[in-house]
Amino acid sequence: MSTAPASLEELERWMLGALRFPPGVASGEANEVLAASRRLSGADGLAIYQRSYFLRIASCMREQFPALCHALGADLFNDFVAEYIAAMPPESYTLYDLGRRFPGYLDNTRPDRDAVSAERETWIDFMIDLATFERQLFVMFDAPGHEGRPFAAIATPDGRLRLQPCFALGSYRFPVAVYYHEVRKGRAPELPPLEDSFLALVRVDYLTHTILMSQPHFVFLTAMAEGSAVDDALRAVSDRLSIPLSSVRRSWLAEDGVRRRWIEAGFFVDSGEA
Amino acid sequence: MPDTGYRATAIDMPRLGLGLGLRNVHFGHILSEWPEVDWFEAISENFMDSGGQPRHVIRRVAERYPVVLHGVSLSIGSTDPLDFGYLARLKALAAEVRPAWISDHLCWTGVLGANSHDLLPLPLTEEALKHVAGRVRQVQDYLERPLILENPSTYVRFSQSTIEEPAFLRALADATGCGLLLDVNNVFVSCFNAATDPVSYIEAFPCDRVVQMHLAGHQHCGTHIIDTHDRPVRPEVWELYRLAWARCGGASTLLEWDGDIPSFAECHAEVLKAKRYMQGRFDPAPIGAGDDRAAGSVSNPVDFLVPKIMRDTVLERI
Numbered sequence: 336m337s338t339a340p341a342s343l344e345e346l347e348r349w350m351l352g353a354l355r356f357p358p359g360v361a362s363g364e365a366n367e368v369l370a371a372s373r374r375l376s377g378a379d380g381l382a383i384y385q386r387s388y389f390l391r392i393a394s395c396m397r398e399q400f401p402a403l404c405h406a407l408g409a410d411l412f413n414d415f416v417a418e419y420i421a422a423m424p425p426e427s428y429t430l431y432d433l434g435r436r437f438p439g440y441l442d443n444t445r446p447d448r449d450a451v452s453a454e455r456e457t458w459i460d461f462m463i464d465l466a467t468f469e470r471q472l473f474v475m476f477d478a479p480g481h482e483g484r485p486f487a488a489i490a491t492p493d494g495r496l497r498l499q500p501c502f503a504l505g506s507y508r509f510p511v512a513v514y515y516h517e518v519r520k521g522r523a524p525e526l527p528p529l530e531d532s533f534l535a536l537v538r539v540d541y542l543t544h545t546i547l548m549s550q551p552h553f554v555f556l557t558a559m560a561e562g563s564a565v566d567d568a569l570r571a572v573s574d575r576l577s578i579p580l581s582s583v584r585r586s587w588l589a590e591d592g593v594r595r596r597w598i599e600a601g602f603f604v605d606s607g608e609a
Numbered sequence: 610m611p612d613t614g615y616r617a618t619a620i621d622m623p624r625l626g627l628g629l630g631l632r633n634v635h636f637g638h639i640l641s642e643w644p645e646v647d648w649f650e651a652i653s654e655n656f657m658d659s660g661g662q663p664r665h666v667i668r669r670v671a672e673r674y675p676v677v678l679h680g681v682s683l684s685i686g687s688t689d690p691l692d693f694g695y696l697a698r699l700k701a702l703a704a705e706v707r708p709a710w711i712s713d714h715l716c717w718t719g720v721l722g723a724n725s726h727d728l729l730p731l732p733l734t735e736e737a738l739k740h741v742a743g744r745v746r747q748v749q750d751y752l753e754r755p756l757i758l759e760n761p762s763t764y765v766r767f768s769q770s771t772i773e774e775p776a777f778l779r780a781l782a783d784a785t786g787c788g789l790l791l792d793v794n795n796v797f798v799s800c801f802n803a804a805t806d807p808v809s810y811i812e813a814f815p816c817d818r819v820v821q822m823h824l825a826g827h828q829h830c831g832t833h834i835i836d837t838h839d840r841p842v843r844p845e846v847w848e849l850y851r852l853a854w855a856r857c858g859g860a861s862t863l864l865e866w867d868g869d870i871p872s873f874a875e876c877h878a879e880v881l882k883a884k885r886y887m888q889g890r891f892d893p894a895p896i897g898a899g900d901d902r903a904a905g906s907v908s909n910p911v912d913f914l915v916p917k918i919m920r921d922t923v924l925e926r927i
Contacts, residue, residue, distance in 0.1 A: 429682070
């Protein structure tokens, strides 16, 4: 027993290591540290923990990335998860954090990472975009929101409009939201071709709405998300996309324009101050 | 060191009756039907960081029912420092929903900053007892209430262990004043896997310190049992519950159903079966045969804690 873990701290480190890297523990070592019963050897009992460690986390990851799991197939998805948690073991007490670093991990470990952009595999780009979108959507579920309080009304002056707290924007190289919702409907969509996609995520009454939009709308809302007031955000659209400001204002204020539609959709709260 | 006054509080905990775990899949039913259930146990981590629907739901549920907070991440046995950020969020949730008590497990979940998301067993030694007792005192002083600790389901025992689990928990309760949560299914699972006698375990358990009991289903794999919480309570466990109920003086009882969760009505009907076992003589049931569904079972399933958000999202073009 001279090399076997002895203190509580050593035993815990040994066992966690055994869960994370099962091949690193010989059955003889396990049977020395762990007592046998009439039914289970120490190694048999440890194997239950080792198997459950991965299956438990993989199951939670499938819940957090259902569309990516669909796109890759469960076996390949599980392989990615196994590599991910080996490289980046869970650190937080909350399961909600499990997938936080997954999109970045996929991006950083893609096999064609060093290739120039034009030579990269587009299906990998799609998987990374889809993972990023699913993480964004997952965070929306439990983020602080505005439920139970009043939203802005049509009569709220522009100078008092602010984005509500449970709001996010995304721009993607593929129509990931459409793909995601096809999977949600139980369909089997093909991997989509490259196509810029701009969207907003907004939660109202604990239901997250994914709203597809044009680039000018995205630019406007990005400016607001960065703290601009409505007037400045309209100017940002005009400047960045070379659209006459008068035209941008008309689009904003039209009877059936985005101002009305977005207020009705719960994008804005009334800050009470201009 | 003797307990610091928490013992009396733990002993005086209310008898809440027969309760159910507050699960995401039942939120809609509970808020629309307000079913006649005695009380709810909420997994602390599912609500303590929430700014969304779970927090809204537990607030409303706590207005109508007694609620208990049950944690899976305190990691009271870990040799890593206590996570006071976690404790602060737990305390804030408790201030909001005023739980009858707060419980967690006699276990550790990680070390060196890594988290296994499992409830891992401790070597039951004098060193571990001293270590855990010190941390229980810290947690109780921080939360300003007694902690209630549960016996975990286990698949291994450390060669170094020198104390039986009931004696360990008795010594821990004596040293800290903490209360205990006796999980009857865990007793059955751990004793089967260790080839020890669950009746002797219950008889040795400090039942005067038991505030709450747990019931759950498990998977019998023939050579061993996995604690899966995904099916009805087995007859052998119900009989053991009869014994525990009598010895624990009618402690609050809760059914855990965490995998393949059926309708609320089915879960409720399952826990109400407990009434049949609150009287009569203990008559140990023979251990049943193994289950068919043996492959792929996970001990301590936690995926029920991850919301299935796909159904709570819509796509629009405005």
